[in-house]
Amino acid sequence: MQYVFRFDMLVNGGGAVTLQFLRNPFQPKTRAVFVPWNQIVVLPPIVLPLVGEDAGGPASASASAAAEAAAAAALGFGKLQSSAVAPRALSAL
Numbered sequence: 057m058q059y060v061f062r063f064d065m066l067v068n069g070g071g072a073v074t075l076q077f078l079r080n081p082f083q084p085k086t087r088a089v090f091v092p093w094n095q096i097v098v099l100p101p102i103v104l105p106l107v108g109e110d111a112g113g114p115a116s117a118s119a120s121a122a123a124e125a126a127a128a129a130a131l132g133f134g135k136l137q138s139s140a141v142a143p144r145a146l147s148a149l
Contacts, residue, residue: 067091069092069093069094069095070092070093071090071091072089073090074086074087077102077104080107082105083104083105083106083107083109100124100125102124103124105123
């Protein structure tokens with residue numbers, strides 16, 4: 057069974073944000089993401105394997121990366137990492 061969760065969050069731009077994905081009974085994952093000013097960043101899908109599903113070695117890391125790439129391709133992410141948003145115009149005082 058595959059669970060799909062989506063989250064929207066607001067963060068201050070202009071720097072890196074570290075996200076930790078935690079939920080029982082899945083293995084946790086951490087991602088560091090650079091968030092530019094006045095832009096929306098869309099992350100490709102994150103796949104959390106069940107606890108005990110992976111041995112944690114290099115082979116399992118590549119399998120997890122392959123699962124994330126397959127999920128991203130299935131959702132149409134491809135190489136898209138972020139999309140720019142035009143900054144709001146400032147009104148003259």
